[in-house]
Amino acid sequence: MIDYSQIPSPCFVLDEVRFRKNLELIRSVKERADVEIILAFKAFAQWSVFPIVKEYISYSTASSVAEAQLAFEEMGSPAHTYAPVYSDKEFPSILKYSSHVTFNSLNQFEHFYPIIQASGKTVSCGLRINPEFSSVETDLYNPCAPGSRLGIVSDLLGDTLPEGVEGLHFHTLCESRSTDLEKTLTVVEEKFGKFFPQIKWLNMGGGHLMTHKEYDVEHLIALLKKFQTKHPHLQLILEPGSAFAWQTGELVSTVVDIVENRGIKTAMLDVSFACHMPDCLEMPYKPVILGATDETPGKPTYRMGGNSCLSGDFYGNWSFDKELKIGDRIIFMDMIHYTMVKTTLFNGVSHPSIGLWTKKSEFSLLREFGYEDYKCRLS
Numbered sequence: 001m002i003d004y005s006q007i008p009s010p011c012f013v014l015d016e017v018r019f020r021k022n023l024e025l026i027r028s029v030k031e032r033a034d035v036e037i038i039l040a041f042k043a044f045a046q047w048s049v050f051p052i053v054k055e056y057i058s059y060s061t062a063s064s065v066a067e068a069q070l071a072f073e074e075m076g077s078p079a080h081t082y083a084p085v086y087s088d089k090e091f092p093s094i095l096k097y098s099s100h101v102t103f104n105s106l107n108q109f110e111h112f113y114p115i116i117q118a119s120g121k122t123v124s125c126g127l128r129i130n131p132e133f134s135s136v137e138t139d140l141y142n143p144c145a146p147g148s149r150l151g152i153v154s155d156l157l158g159d160t161l162p163e164g165v166e167g168l169h170f171h172t173l174c175e176s177r178s179t180d181l182e183k184t185l186t187v188v189e190e191k192f193g194k195f196f197p198q199i200k201w202l203n204m205g206g207g208h209l210m211t212h213k214e215y216d217v218e219h220l221i222a223l224l225k226k227f228q229t230k231h232p233h234l235q236l237i238l239e240p241g242s243a244f245a246w247q248t249g250e251l252v253s254t255v256v257d258i259v260e261n262r263g264i265k266t267a268m269l270d271v272s273f274a275c276h277m278p279d280c281l282e283m284p285y286k287p288v289i290l291g292a293t294d295e296t297p298g299k300p301t302y303r304m305g306g307n308s309c310l311s312g313d314f315y316g317n318w319s320f321d322k323e324l325k326i327g328d329r330i331i332f333m334d335m336i337h338y339t340m341v342k343t344t345l346f347n348g349v350s351h352p353s354i355g356l357w358t359k360k361s362e363f364s365l366l367r368e369f370g371y372e373d374y375k376c377r378l379s
């Protein structure tokens with residue numbers, strides 16, 4: 001249990017014990033189902049704890065040159081890379097840092113495959129397929145929404161894959177359950193199964209929220225084993241992100257002022273929804289605050305206000321047992337996956353520090369940010 005009074009504000013703090021618990025579960029699925037499970041950096045890239053990650057898993061998936069380089073340097077292994085598009089300028093670096101490169105279109109594969117051959121570098125090439133089936137209801141997070149730019153639909157592939165393609169990749173899930181994967185696999189087999197004899201690996205993307213308390217891990221393992229029995233020559237790869245960092249840490253903030261406008265009270269914080277918790281506004285979703293509840297009549301109730309100038313940089317409402325006062329801590333729960341990686345320096349607002357609450361119950365400050373971080377992003 002983190003002692004929040006020891007954490008400076010503002011700060012993202014990762015709890016090593018909870019993090020290791022997730023890693024243990026993921027490793028056990030990998031071993032029991034005999035599949036490869038790799039970490040999607042797009043959800044979690046707190047590289048100072050990669051030495052911990054490496055105790056459990058060896059590989060990661062990158063969606064850009066920067067993530068691929070991070071894999072190479074900080075995970076110590078080449079990346080499984082997929083990006084919606086590769087540019088000529090970036091591709092040599094993609095090749096340098098990757099073991100697997102997945103292309104989003106036939107055009108991109110045909111353009112870059114001769115370059116790969118000429119480079120003499122051994123990378124395994126894949127194509128991202130779009131099964132046009134997903135249980136994700138929010139279009140912003142649905143790669144199979146009509147007209148989606150992500151992945152190749154079955155009609156465009158003909159009967160044989162181009163020479164040089166060794167794998168297929170689909171990503172259709174988001175915070176999903178094993179039953180969603182089961183339904184997806186049925187569609188993938190129906191539409192793309194004819195290509196399986198031609199490939200060596202199948203990457204089932206991310207969105208497998210196996211560390212969620214209601215996720216049926218036994219069903220996932222059984223499903224993967226059954227699929228493997230049907231297609232024994234395929235190496236199966238899963239690349240979840242959220243599952244690694246699910247409920248492993250918080251964003252610690254402080255009430256700096258309290259303002260009131262015609263009966264609406266806003267606690268002004270030293271963090272911003274726009275800059276530090278953008279998914280709350282994009283998705284949108286209401287985060288849990290430690291010790292607070294949804295608005296309850298009769299209880300002191302507040303909006304939480306961010307410290308950027310964006311009018312919409314607030315979220316409401318939460319109720320507390322006591323009136324809030326300046327200096328009170330506001331702890332936003334489950335603020336590690338997709339949060340730290342998405343922060344911005346908009347308005348130049350101070351960026352939360354990054355820290356680790358170690359398994360010895362000690363706080364370790366990993367990084368603080370300042371003026372230079374803001375300045376070096378601009379010129």
Ligand SMILES: Cc1ncc(COP(=O)(O)O)c(C=O)c1O
Binds near residue numbers: 042171173175239242
């Ligand atoms: C291609 C791909 N792989 C993996 C992931 C990771 O998904 P999640 O963090 O939901 O497990 C994503 C997320 O957007 C993705 O686009």
